[in-house]
Amino acid sequence: LRLESCHQHLRYNPLRDTWVLVSAHRMKRPWSGQVEKEEEDQVPQHDPNNPLCPGNTRANGEVNPDYNNTFVFENDFPALQPNAPDPGYNQHPLFQSKAARGVCKVMCFHPWSDVTLPLMTLPDIIKVIDKWAELMVDLGSTYPWVQIFENKGAMMGCSNPHPHCQVWASNFLPNEATLSDRCQREYLKTHGEPLLLQYAKMEAERQERVVVQNADWLAVVPYWATWPFQTLLLPRRHVQRLTNLTAQEREGLASIMKRLLTKYDNLFQISFPYSMGWHGAPTGPYLKEDQFHWQLHAHYYPPLLRSAGVRKFMVGYEMLAQEQRDLTPEQVIHLGNSITATYAIYKHR
Amino acid sequence: LRLESCHQHLRYNPLRDTWVLVSAHRMKRPWSGQVEKEEEDQVPQHDPNNPLCPGNTRANGEVNPDYNNTFVFENDFPALQPNAPDPGYNQHPLFQSKAARGVCKVMCFHPWSDVTLPLMTLPDIIKVIDKWAELMVDLGSTYPWVQIFENKGAMMGCSNPHPHCQVWASNFLPNEATLSDRCQREYLKTHGEPLLLQYAKMEAERQERVVVQNADWLAVVPYWATWPFQTLLLPRRHVQRLTNLTAQEREGLASIMKRLLTKYDNLFQISFPYSMGWHGAPTGPYLKEDQFHWQLHAHYYPPLLRSAGVRKFMVGYEMLAQEQRDLTPEQVIHLGNSITATYAIYKHR
Ligand SMILES: O=P(O)(O)O[C@H]1O[C@H](CO)[C@@H](O)[C@H](O)[C@H]1O
Ligand SMILES: O=P(O)(O)O[C@H]1O[C@H](CO)[C@@H](O)[C@H](O)[C@H]1O
Numbered sequence: 087l088r089l090e091s092c093h094q095h096l097r098y099n100p101l102r103d104t105w106v107l108v109s110a111h112r113m114k115r116p117w118s119g120q121v122e123k124e125e126e127d128q129v130p131q132h133d134p135n136n137p138l139c140p141g142n143t144r145a146n147g148e149v150n151p152d153y154n155n156t157f158v159f160e161n162d163f164p165a166l167q168p169n170a171p172d173p174g175y176n177q178h179p180l181f182q183s184k185a186a187r188g189v190c191k192v193m194c195f196h197p198w199s200d201v202t203l204p205l206m207t208l209p210d211i212i213k214v215i216d217k218w219a220e221l222m223v224d225l226g227s228t229y230p231w232v233q234i235f236e237n238k239g240a241m242m243g244c245s246n247p248h249p250h251c252q253v254w255a256s257n258f259l260p261n262e263a264t265l266s267d268r269c270q271r272e273y274l275k276t277h278g279e280p281l282l283l284q285y286a287k288m289e290a291e292r293q294e295r296v297v298v299q300n301a302d303w304l305a306v307v308p309y310w311a312t313w314p315f316q317t318l319l320l321p322r323r324h325v326q327r328l329t330n331l332t333a334q335e336r337e338g339l340a341s342i343m344k345r346l347l348t349k350y351d352n353l354f355q356i357s358f359p360y361s362m363g364w365h366g367a368p369t370g371p372y373l374k375e376d377q378f379h380w381q382l383h384a385h386y387y388p389p390l391l392r393s394a395g396v397r398k399f400m401v402g403y404e405m406l407a408q409e410q411r412d413l414t415p416e417q418v419i420h421l422g423n424s425i426t427a428t429y430a431i432y433k434h435r
Numbered sequence: 436l437r438l439e440s441c442h443q444h445l446r447y448n449p450l451r452d453t454w455v456l457v458s459a460h461r462m463k464r465p466w467s468g469q470v471e472k473e474e475e476d477q478v479p480q481h482d483p484n485n486p487l488c489p490g491n492t493r494a495n496g497e498v499n500p501d502y503n504n505t506f507v508f509e510n511d512f513p514a515l516q517p518n519a520p521d522p523g524y525n526q527h528p529l530f531q532s533k534a535a536r537g538v539c540k541v542m543c544f545h546p547w548s549d550v551t552l553p554l555m556t557l558p559d560i561i562k563v564i565d566k567w568a569e570l571m572v573d574l575g576s577t578y579p580w581v582q583i584f585e586n587k588g589a590m591m592g593c594s595n596p597h598p599h600c601q602v603w604a605s606n607f608l609p610n611e612a613t614l615s616d617r618c619q620r621e622y623l624k625t626h627g628e629p630l631l632l633q634y635a636k637m638e639a640e641r642q643e644r645v646v647v648q649n650a651d652w653l654a655v656v657p658y659w660a661t662w663p664f665q666t667l668l669l670p671r672r673h674v675q676r677l678t679n680l681t682a683q684e685r686e687g688l689a690s691i692m693k694r695l696l697t698k699y700d701n702l703f704q705i706s707f708p709y710s711m712g713w714h715g716a717p718t719g720p721y722l723k724e725d726q727f728h729w730q731l732h733a734h735y736y737p738p739l740l741r742s743a744g745v746r747k748f749m750v751g752y753e754m755l756a757q758e759q760r761d762l763t764p765e766q767v768i769h770l771g772n773s774i775t776a777t778y779a780i781y782k783h784r
Contacts, residue, residue, distance in 0.1 A: 093519040096607065098531035104610045107514060107535055115512030116494075119594030123472075145465075163464030165456060165752070165759050170442040179626065180634050181658050182447035186456055235751035243748025245468030252751065258445065260757035261453045277528065285529050309530050363755035387754055399592025402584035402601065403514070405736055406712035408609035410514050 099310035112412035121395040129247045131198045138248035140197045156217040157194040164190035188256035195249040204347035211340035219328045226369030229255035239359025274379035282381035286320040298345045302338035305346045307415040314391045319384040326367040326380045345427040355432040360388035448659035461761035470744040478596045480547045487597035489546045505566040506543040513539035537605035544598040553696035560689035568677045575718030578604035588708025623728035631730035635669040647694045651687035654695045656764040663740045668733040675716040675729045694776040701774045704781040709737035
């Protein structure tokens with residue numbers, strides 16, 4: 087047993103240039119705080135009042151088609167619209183603003199409300215991946231950043247149980263994209279290899295933090311994970327964007343996503359909540375630039391800590407000083423070893 | 436009405452060198468997501484089973500004194516302990532760890548469980564401030580960073596209703612401290628005046644984002660606020676640390692805290708949840724260095740958005756791309772103008 091597994095220490099996140107405080111011994115503390123209520127599990131396959139279901143009418147009066155797999159539409163309450171005016175220049179350094187323009191889309195994964203990605207078939211998951219790549223091509227042709235993300239579960243602010251994700255494209259590189267771009271660029275410069283390509287190789291060799299893997303993909307609890315059950319999904323080949331994935335890699339991705347998410351669901355035998363999203367090389371004007379330092383990856387950030395009802399609160403110390411976790415990534419792997427990734431113990435209803 | 440008040444835009448946070456996406460029009464979207472349960476409001480003044488009350492026995496067998504105002508003890512389940520071993524050198528750049536050492540203390544504000552800071556008398560709040568300064572002297576004599584923070588309310592991960600805060604001292608500068616230090620240092624270098632000193636002067640002149648103020652202090656919704664009702668508490672004089680506050684400034688601080696927190700409670704007529712904490716010049720070895728760029732301040736981060744039950748979720752887009760808010764700081768001031776800061780509409784029980 088290494089020192090790290092029993093004593094508090096800091097770990098460096100090379101993708102964000104930050105540190106996380108790892109307090110391996112904190113899982114023992116009693117919990118008398120907030121307990122989350124169980125997710126509503128009685129979702130009907132089709133709800134005539136749900137604006138995401140096929141054939142239903144949305145807030146703006148539009149009627150959804152009778153779709154069979156994925157379905158994409160414009161968010162009816164977008165945080166980004168295409169035509170916001172420029173707030174103007176000549177600003178004081180303490181009162182700086184900039185124009186923000188973009189689009190927000192919603193993408194349904196499946197016509198049924200009572201499935202989730204891990205409960206879908208591989209061909210249906212591949213259709214989701216293909217649609218992601220298609221959206222990256224369309225929106226990425228002009229917008230520098232296209233953020234695909236899924237908020238799953240009420241605990242993660244999701245207000246509709248129908249399986250869906252969101253795609254927000256913006257005329258600016260968001261903070262996290264800028265930071266990750268800088269870190270990957272500097273790593274390549276200093277070490278001669280893309281950061282995440284080298285990282286995937288080393289994790290594949292060490293097999294200490296691997297959750298699931300196949301010929302083309304690797305899902306690990308990263309060495310620097312912040313959320314208790316955080317994972318990082320990585321291709322083994324150097325791939326800069328979702329659009330560059332081969333047909334075989336898309337099949338492999340569908341399969342590893344299904345296994346990873348099945349494992350999550352089986353951990354506490356619930357439909358596991360999380361926020362996830364894709365990071366890849368920027369697009370729009372950046373398509374013409376060298377982006378060799380980038381490696382495509384997805385982050386999964388699940389909020390739970392001990393059980394279906396007890397979450398990790400990222401609050402006072404975390405907001406004001408530094409993120410802190412209560413068990414090591416290696417302890418998570420140990421915990422997860424007995425959890426199956428191949429069939430659902432947890433099933434809807 | 437300025438352009439900013441109706442159109443989405445980005446605002447720059449000079450303390451963190453990041454941007455926030457402000458979508459002024461998002462408050463209109465309907466909410467069918469998670470609704471928080473009302474905080475338990477039946478807290479007895481003294482609970483024989485609460486380890487924070489005077490005279491009770493804690494987890495480690497120690498008996499609390501029969502304290503009359505504040506009471507400080509070591510956290511029984513600390514994230515930081517003083518003697519963790521060093522994980523060792525010669526590490527790969529992708530697997531870096533460092534020793535983390537420190538102490539975690541809990542500080543009760545008052546012997547009664549059924550009060551909160553805004554419901555306490557000014558002399559009792561001054562005792563809290565004096566004790567904060569005392570802890571900064573003690574722990575700050577050796578530790579470079581002493582983080583005083585309060586998680587208030589179950590929604591903010593607080594597991595004990597007794598009024599208290601925490602003090603975590605570490606042998607390292609946490610991420611947020613490092614970032615704030617860098618931003619303030621660079622601002623002074625470029626603009627010749629400490630960032631927050633200049634900012635407080637400008638906000639005091641403009642009076643557009645001021646929530647409450649007195650001769651020595653200012654509480655504003657910062658121009659770059661991320662959380663809907665976030666505030667920044669600033670001294671008017673250049674003060675680097677809590678320990679440097681004069682007796683008059685401590686009185687003024689007690690008074691402005693009481694007014695700010697009363698206003699928070701009155702907004703939705705509940706005991707308003709938040710995480711708050713103090714940032715000041717680093718201590719320990721830094722006590723000997725020039726820290727002129729630093730200005731003492733407190734951040735208040737409340738989670739609520741629309742009502743006592745509907746919070747702002749900082750999830751998918753915020754975690755993976757950039758923080759986003761649904762109303763402008765100026766709209767918050769407008770909303771808050773009719774809310775009294777001088778007496779509690781909301782009262783415990
Ligand atoms: O120490 P407490 O109050 O038990 O714990 C609370 O505050 C800590 C510091 O912000 C967090 O790490 C915990 O997740 C939270 O539940
Ligand atoms: O767009 P939705 O699903 O209504 O909203 C959810 O996701 C957004 C993007 O992460 C967040 O800004 C909201 O706070 C959250 O409730």
